Amino acid sequence: MSKHIGIVGAGAAGLHLGLYLRQHDIDVTIYTDRRPEAYQDIRLLNTVAHHSVTIARESDMDVNKWPVNEHGYYGHYYHVGTPTPLNFYGDLHQPSRAVDYRIYLPELMNAFTDNGGKIVYEQIAAEDMEQLSEQYDLVVVCAGKYAFGEMFDTREDASPFKTPQRALCVGLFKGIKESPIRAVTMSFSPGAGELIEIPTLSFDGMCTALVLENHIGGELEVLSTTRYDDNPRAFLDLLLEKLHKHHPTVAERIDPEEFDLVRDSNDILQGRVTPVYRKGSARLSNGKSVVALGDMLATVDPVLGQGANMASHGARVLGEEIVSNDVFDDRFIEHVERRREDRTICATRWTNYMLKNLQELPPEFQQFIGTLSQSRAMADEFTDNFNYPEKQWDYFSSPERLLEWCQKYAQGIAA
Ligand SMILES: Cc1cc2nc3c(=O)[nH]c(=O)nc-3n(C[C@H](O)[C@H](O)[C@H](O)COP(=O)(O)OP(=O)(O)OC[C@H]3O[C@@H](n4cnc5c(N)ncnc54)[C@H](O)[C@@H]3O)c2cc1C
Numbered sequence: 001m002s003k004h005i006g007i008v009g010a011g012a013a014g015l016h017l018g019l020y021l022r023q024h025d026i027d028v029t030i031y032t033d034r035r036p037e038a039y040q041d042i043r044l045l046n047t048v049a050h051h052s053v054t055i056a057r058e059s060d061m062d063v064n065k066w067p068v069n070e071h072g073y074y075g076h077y078y079h080v081g082t083p084t085p086l087n088f089y090g091d092l093h094q095p096s097r098a099v100d101y102r103i104y105l106p107e108l109m110n111a112f113t114d115n116g117g118k119i120v121y122e123q124i125a126a127e128d129m130e131q132l133s134e135q136y137d138l139v140v141v142c143a144g145k146y147a148f149g150e151m152f153d154t155r156e157d158a159s160p161f162k163t164p165q166r167a168l169c170v171g172l173f174k175g176i177k178e179s180p181i182r183a184v185t186m187s188f189s190p191g192a193g194e195l196i197e198i199p200t201l202s203f204d205g206m207c208t209a210l211v212l213e214n215h216i217g218g219e220l221e222v223l224s225t226t227r228y229d230d231n232p233r234a235f236l237d238l239l240l241e242k243l244h245k246h247h248p249t250v251a252e253r254i255d256p257e258e259f260d261l262v263r264d265s266n267d268i269l270q271g272r273v274t275p276v277y278r279k280g281s282a283r284l285s286n287g288k289s290v291v292a293l294g295d296m297l298a299t300v301d302p303v304l305g306q307g308a309n310m311a312s313h314g315a316r317v318l319g320e321e322i323v324s325n326d327v328f329d330d331r332f333i334e335h336v337e338r339r340r341e342d343r344t345i346c347a348t349r350w351t352n353y354m355l356k357n358l359q360e361l362p363p364e365f366q367q368f369i370g371t372l373s374q375s376r377a378m379a380d381e382f383t384d385n386f387n388y389p390e391k392q393w394d395y396f397s398s399p400e401r402l403l404e405w406c407q408k409y410a411q412g413i414a415a
Contacts, residue, residue: 006136013142013294013311015108019061020319022115029118036106044269045101047209051387052094054312068095071201076383079187079249086373090383098200133288138328142293152278164272165355167224169212171268175258176208189246193220306347314340347389364399371406378409
């Protein structure tokens with residue numbers, strides 16, 4: 001049977017699904033509101049690192065255009081700003097890689113159309129969904145975290161927060177020297193916030209993404225509201241001062257003369273993300289169901305870099321199920337949910353756990369950080385598990401499990 005699939009949204013979710021379906025010769029139309037050429041001049045969308053599990057999917061869809069030996073990074077440096085600071089490193093088994101999505105998404109859109117996919121440039125409204133559902137065997141909605149939110153019910157069991165947990169200040173910067181090993185730095189300033197520094201491919205070559213995850217009500221929150229455009233020098237001075245105080249292992253590599261946004265004020269993004277986990281499908285009033293994917297299904301704060309990686313995973317699961325089924329009914333949706341849920345819900349729960357516990361620092365979490373800083377083997381496992389949030393959640397889902405994990409590595413340290 002020839003199948004016709006409609007996808008609303010051309011982000012990582014829609015494009016990874018569309019490309020996979022085209023590889024299997026399935027007729028796909030993506031509806032989106034932005035043309036490839038429009039990405040060049042828009043504000044920074046995010047600062048996404050793809051882990052090796054996602055890069056492997058890109059390779060088999062023939063869209064791994066940014067080889068990790070040129071653009072990838074190899075692990076995480078950790079800095080914990082306790083009274084006696086802790087500094088340690090963990091390896092990734094395979095490199096991760098970050099490319100500015102204003103480069104990445106247009107490249108994948110072009111690959112999709114080159115492979116016979118169709119893109120319709122149109123703003124879709126909720127009222128259009130019924131008509132679309134009549135046109136296709138299945139409609140997948142992956143229009144990001146803002147559109148159509150009310151279409152899919154919230155799953156309260158996986159949505160503990162009703163408000164954003166961090167005030168974000170994110171930008172692409174020049175003037176920051178790379179670490180000895182090209183790696184992400186995760187810097188934790190108790191009571192103030194986290195900083196994730198990511199080596200990133202920008203329009204101007206490799207640069208540094210800084211993701212400042214500032215605690216709401218804390219000393220760094222001001223970075224999410226101070227506007228670069230109002231006075232670039234004042235903004236940069238404020239940022240430098242805060243970095244020196246709270247994130248010294250990044251600040252010490254900054255050349256203040258060169259430190260600035262890479263291109264212009266579009267290289268900065270400030271705001272807040274409300275985490276939410278939604279039901280994976282919705283029934284329209286004509287009786288047809290549409291499937292949610294990507295941020296539409298699960299929006300997480302970017303502190304652990306999970307959103308796009310789980311969107312890509314979900315796209316692959318959904319793609320495989322579309323290829324192997326001819327009937328897209330409730331049972332089809334059940335199959336999809338059962339296969340994709342563990343990764344998505346564990347990434348969500350682990351991220352929400354970290355948002356809370358990096359602020360509250362309960363005793364078992366302090367023990368975890370202490371053991372992690374002492375055990376290179378544990379730091380390697382923790383770092384590589386950014387690929388596998390379900391494995392991470394096996395450790396973090398209860399204090400007993402976390403302490404048991406620490407125990408295992410504490411014995412290794414003693415030996
Ligand atoms: C600062 C920051 C850093 C991040 N870092 C990471 C990271 O390191 N690793 C990671 O995995 N994730 C990260 N994320 C999360 C990641 O960006 C998202 O999870 C991912 O991009 C979601 O992809 P998506 O396809 O679901 O949605 P989107 O990328 O938002 O795509 C939505 C698509 O729908 C289109 N659209 C929207 N509304 C309509 C409409 N009404 N009609 C038609 N089209 C429409 C849009 O134009 C777009 O094409 C980060 C996010 C932020 C904000």
